[in-house]
Amino acid sequence: MSDERPTVRPVTLARLVEATHLCRTSAQTTDDIEERLDMSHRRARETLLETVRIDLITETDDDTFVATTVGEAFVDAIRDENWIEVSSILETHSPHYGNFLEVVEESGPVQLETVLEGLEDQAEFTPYSYNQTSVEVVGDWGKRLGTVQRNAFTGEYYRPKNDDPPPNFHYTLLGVYDELEETAGVGLRQRYLSIPEVRERLCANLQLTRQAFDEALAALAKENVGKLELSGAPMDTGAKEARYGIKEMALAGDDMLVSTSQSTEKVMQGIEQYGKQYYYLTVHDRELTYTTQ
Known part of the structure; x- marks a missing residue:
């Protein structure tokens, strides 16, 4: 098999994990991967080729695939739910993913079309190329690992550098x-x-994680009772609709296979306070105070 291809193959993060784990357990053929992951022969081949390119597995002389030391570290990081390390391994060994993160960090918040233009400029004198699908593939990896966020309403990508x-x-x-x-x-x-x-x-403006925002808004509301009001809403409220889902990742519960469970949540959560969800806010008095912890 040749792993030469200018664009990244449309392989999900879950499939990279599953293929690498299987090849770490024992040498696998393409037919083995096809059967174990319940996919077509073409998809199995595509998954193996991309996993080889990232140096998570390698092909042996007898046409089987085994995990590399990089792949072993990758699976260990997945098991530890060390998403920063998982992303670091991909950034180092996948030029497409690494370049994507670089462009988003330099330009974000930024629309997909602008990311694509930046990647095409970077790739001018390299063997790599990009299209919308490839940006969405590596963008999906980043969103699930928390290294990028995408505005669920505008679609802009950015790096959430700040937890505080x-x-x-x-x-x-x-x-x-x-x-x-x-x-x-x-x-x-x-x-x-x-x-x-x-x-x-x-x-997006502050390159802040969503969790940090939720905690800060909840604290702000408690500190400014009467000035800042949070309001609930019926379950079909438009406040919870978004063009793009928020994607996350966690270990699956299957002991037989290290995998990932993936959730694309189109209905976005509000703020929880005292056991109740709030989806709207209004400001009655702009003289707010905010005491940082």
């Missing part, structure tokens, strides 16, 4: 609130705004 909200979080929140507040007519403004939309905009 800045001391001026409340001022930034007010700025985003003003940006999103819709004008319904002269002097008339929308009173309640969708927390998911505020979250996505603010996280």
